[in-house]
Amino acid sequence: MSVLNILAVVCMIAGALVFLVGAIGLLRLPDFYARLSGVTVAGALGTALLLLGLLLHYPSVENTIKIGLALLIQLATAAVGGNAIARAGYLTKVKPTEITKFDDLAGSSAGTPAEGDGKA
Numbered sequence: 001m002s003v004l005n006i007l008a009v010v011c012m013i014a015g016a017l018v019f020l021v022g023a024i025g026l027l028r029l030p031d032f033y034a035r036l037s038g039v040t041v042a043g044a045l046g047t048a049l050l051l052l053g054l055l056l057h058y059p060s061v062e063n064t065i066k067i068g069l070a071l072l073i074q075l076a077t078a079a080v081g082g083n084a085i086a087r088a089g090y091l092t093k094v095k096p097t098e099i100t101k102f103d104d105l106a107g108s109s110a111g112t113p114a115e116g117d118g119k120a
Contacts, residue, residue: 004057009053015053
């Protein structure tokens with residue numbers, strides 16, 4: 001095996017381990033917001049490592065472009081999706097755990113829609 005193939009396998013195994021840690025975090029973390037954060041970070045990092053391993057295993061200009069675009073789209077949509085799910089949880093009043101010390105959105109108009117504007 002070449003050094004490039006060894007690095008590819010190491011990246012793929014590391015990506016799989018990140019996904020495993022994210023799955024364990026989904027079961028072990030205390031509340032909705034912590035679970036969502038753990039899964040979103042694990043999904044982004046795990047996917048990046050797996051795609052990097054794939055690129056190292058099959059290096060070419062075409063694969064670099066395809067994998068780069070796939071990674072860019074995945075990272076952008078994971079971040080937006082995670083924020084949208086967290087906001088939906090906040091707006092439906094999902095309670096955080098007791099160890100949460102502060103709420104940055106409490107008392108601001110950014111966290112909830114204005115009354116009477118017809119938006120939910």
